[in-house]
Amino acid sequence: MKTRLTELLGVEHPIMLAGMGGVSYSSLVAAVSNAGGYGCLGASTMSRDTLIEEIAATRARTTRPFGVDLLTAFPDSLVEHVELAIEGGASTFVAGLGVPSQIVELCHQNGVLVVSLCGKVDHALRARDAGCDLVVAQGTEAGGHTGLVATLPLVPLIVDALAGEIPVVAAGGIFDGRGLAASLALGADGVWVGTRFIATFEARTLPGYHDRILEAREDATVISRAFTGKTMRVLSNDTTARYEADPSLLHPFPDQLFTSMREGTFHLGGDGFTSGVDFRREGYPAGQAVGGVEEILPAAQIIQRMVDDASEIIARLAQL
Numbered sequence: 001m002k003t004r005l006t007e008l009l010g011v012e013h014p015i016m017l018a019g020m021g022g023v024s025y026s027s028l029v030a031a032v033s034n035a036g037g038y039g040c041l042g043a044s045t046m047s048r049d050t051l052i053e054e055i056a057a058t059r060a061r062t063t064r065p066f067g068v069d070l071l072t073a074f075p076d077s078l079v080e081h082v083e084l085a086i087e088g089g090a091s092t093f094v095a096g097l098g099v100p101s102q103i104v105e106l107c108h109q110n111g112v113l114v115v116s117l118c119g120k121v122d123h124a125l126r127a128r129d130a131g132c133d134l135v136v137a138q139g140t141e142a143g144g145h146t147g148l149v150a151t152l153p154l155v156p157l158i159v160d161a162l163a164g165e166i167p168v169v170a171a172g173g174i175f176d177g178r179g180l181a182a183s184l185a186l187g188a189d190g191v192w193v194g195t196r197f198i199a200t201f202e203a204r205t206l207p208g209y210h211d212r213i214l215e216a217r218e219d220a221t222v223i224s225r226a227f228t229g230k231t232m233r234v235l236s237n238d239t240t241a242r243y244e245a246d247p248s249l250l251h252p253f254p255d256q257l258f259t260s261m262r263e264g265t266f267h268l269g270g271d272g273f274t275s276g277v278d279f280r281r282e283g284y285p286a287g288q289a290v291g292g293v294e295e296i297l298p299a300a301q302i303i304q305r306m307v308d309d310a311s312e313i314i315a316r317l318a319q320l
């Protein structure tokens with residue numbers, strides 16, 4: 001399955017692992033890259049030392065390309081962390097939450113591609129204007145920080161707006177070969193998958209995370225500011241209900257994140273300190289795709305199944 005994305009990234013399959021903070025660490029990143037996809041480290045919650053270690057551990061486990069995902073919402077450490085990603089040998093820098101204008105030139109000077117997550121057409125146009133090399137069109141179905149527009153309209157709208165200038169990768173609610181085939185049909189060059197990869201043996205998780213993902217139905221998530229102060233899709237629980245009942249308790253980003261950490265309701269990304277995780281109160285980011293996640297699998301198996309099923313679907317449709 002060759003697309004502009006596989007060409008640009010130098011990979012076999014048009015499947016990217018979302019750089020999920022607290023989840024996409026070296027084991028999962030390397031497993032995805034070794035399986036012919038494109039692994040991305042979720043570095044948004046990593047300290048400087050952890051980032052250095054995780055990049056080194058990724059390189060020790062794979063010789064294939066991989067990326068590093070950071071949030072532009074933490075501008076103080078952004079340039080330094082991007083420099084570490086470049087030195088460590090990442091081939092892309094991915095920016096969640098905002099167009100990373102300030103580091104595009106630095107990345108390009110070092111041969112690193114720049115990717116921006118976009119929830120609206122305007123974001124995608126700003127990313128293109130800033131010099132980004134590809135955009136991820138992330139629909140509201142997605143786990144983690146997310147916008148309001150659904151994947152089905154968002155992807156073709158961004159594809160049309162960019163008119164082929166740079167590749168578009170679809171995200172939000174994609175968990176199998178049907179999602180991959182549908183994304184290609186919408187004009188995307190590949191997919192960016194988060195939630196499905198949480199339920200892998202290689203993912204870094206929290207106590208209770210896998211169990212909750214496996215039991216959750218498609219309506220078990222809610223968009224809430226409860227854990228960071230920004231709109232984030234998570235599994236609904238007592239904490240999301242409390243803030244929904246009284247939004248005046250909320251602080252703006254990032255103060256709400258510090259509040260959650262202090263109150264012991266958000267451990268994702270912490271350096272292994274997970275005692276006191278209570279699933280009724282804990283922030284577990286997840287997308288609506290949870291409804292389709294029924295077993296923990298090796299990441300390579302998820303990728304192979306997606307590619308096989310999508311190829312079969314595309315061949316079947318071609319007969320119509």
Ligand SMILES: Cc1cc2nc3c(=O)[nH]c(=O)nc-3n(C[C@H](O)[C@H](O)[C@H](O)COP(=O)(O)O)c2cc1C
Nearest residue numbers: 018020021044096142143144172173194195285287
């Ligand atoms: C646990 C979790 C953590 C995430 N952390 C980040 C992050 O740190 N940076 C980022 O750009 N996106 C983050 N996201 C969003 C993903 O990059 C991606 O857009 C989303 O998972 C795709 O939708 P899906 O979950 O339906 O596959 C996160 C998502 C999840 C589920």
